[in-house]
Amino acid sequence: MNMNPMMLMQLQQRLGLFQQDHPKVIPFLQAVGNNAVTEGTVFAVKVTTPDGKVLESNIKLTANDIETINMMKNAK
Structure with a gap:
């Protein structure tokens, strides 16, 4: 790319x-x-818009997620 x-x-x-x-x-x-990048760690995100609407989501890290994160960290 x-x-x-x-x-x-x-x-x-x-x-x-x-x-x-x-x-x-x-x-x-x-x-x-x-x-904190270990298998089982939960990443939670909460966004509140100026009009008060709240959007939330979370993911529990898997081994695949950790591999992807490590690849991104090493892509500098």
């Missing part, structure tokens, strides 16, 4: 802005990646 170099540069800039606006997210994700 080839990515456009200009798109990669734009993505890098956007990620920098995201980190400025939300400084706790990346350290949190790093802590999860270092300490």
Whole structure:
């Protein structure tokens, strides 16, 4: 899968802005990646829209999920 170099540069800039606006997210994700990616871990996500609508979901990690996560971590 080839990515456009200009798109990669734009993505890098956007990620920098995201980190400025939300400084706790990346350290949190790093802590999860270092300490919580084990089979049976439950990832839960809850989103509340400005009008109050709540969307929730969760997944329990399987061995396949962990393999996929590790592949993504090593794709840097």
